[in-house]
Amino acid sequence: MRGRRIAFDYGDVRIGVAISDPDAILATPLTVLPAQSPHLVSELTAIFTEYEPVSVFIGEPKHMSGESGDSVTKARTFGALITETFGISVTYVDERLSSVSAQKKLRDAGINTRDSKKVIDAMAAVAILEQGLAIEKLT
Numbered sequence: 001m002r003g004r005r006i007a008f009d010y011g012d013v014r015i016g017v018a019i020s021d022p023d024a025i026l027a028t029p030l031t032v033l034p035a036q037s038p039h040l041v042s043e044l045t046a047i048f049t050e051y052e053p054v055s056v057f058i059g060e061p062k063h064m065s066g067e068s069g070d071s072v073t074k075a076r077t078f079g080a081l082i083t084e085t086f087g088i089s090v091t092y093v094d095e096r097l098s099s100v101s102a103q104k105k106l107r108d109a110g111i112n113t114r115d116s117k118k119v120i121d122a123m124a125a126v127a128i129l130e131q132g133l134a135i136e137k138l139t
Helices: 040-051 070-086 098-108 121-136
Strands: 004-008 013-019 027-034 055-060 090-094
Touching: 004 040, 004 098, 013 040, 013 098, 013 121, 027 040, 027 121, 040 070, 055 070, 055 098, 070 090, 090 121
Parallel strands: 004 055, 055 090
Antiparallel strands: 004 013, 013 027
16 A cells, blocks of 8 residues: 555654655654653644554564563553544554664764764664564565
8 A cells, every 4th residue: 555654663751753755665764752742642643644644653662582561551552542543553563672773773874872862763763664664565
């Protein structure tokens, strides 16, 4: 199906957001939202209105052992908010090591650790989106 896909790297402080092109080939960092913002729903609404995603991926931050913890519960609660607010189903993607992968890409691009803190969450969302797109192509 043609249309943009969106991915979120949910965290207690920040939510990284990435978007695909309409052909679901390229994943690009979009923004980082403050997770505790009183305007979070309106910021999400602006994104969903502008990009009209056809599917949503949210990183599921499992422990390295594969077990779920509090972070998974919080990500799923965020996913429920997305589904209830925008009427779109959410696919959860195992995000173990997504932040590590994002940090490596930024370091390889010559961006130091201090500067990367501004974009690491959006880059982690890119990793989640790329993984989600790969899964989608297999089904």
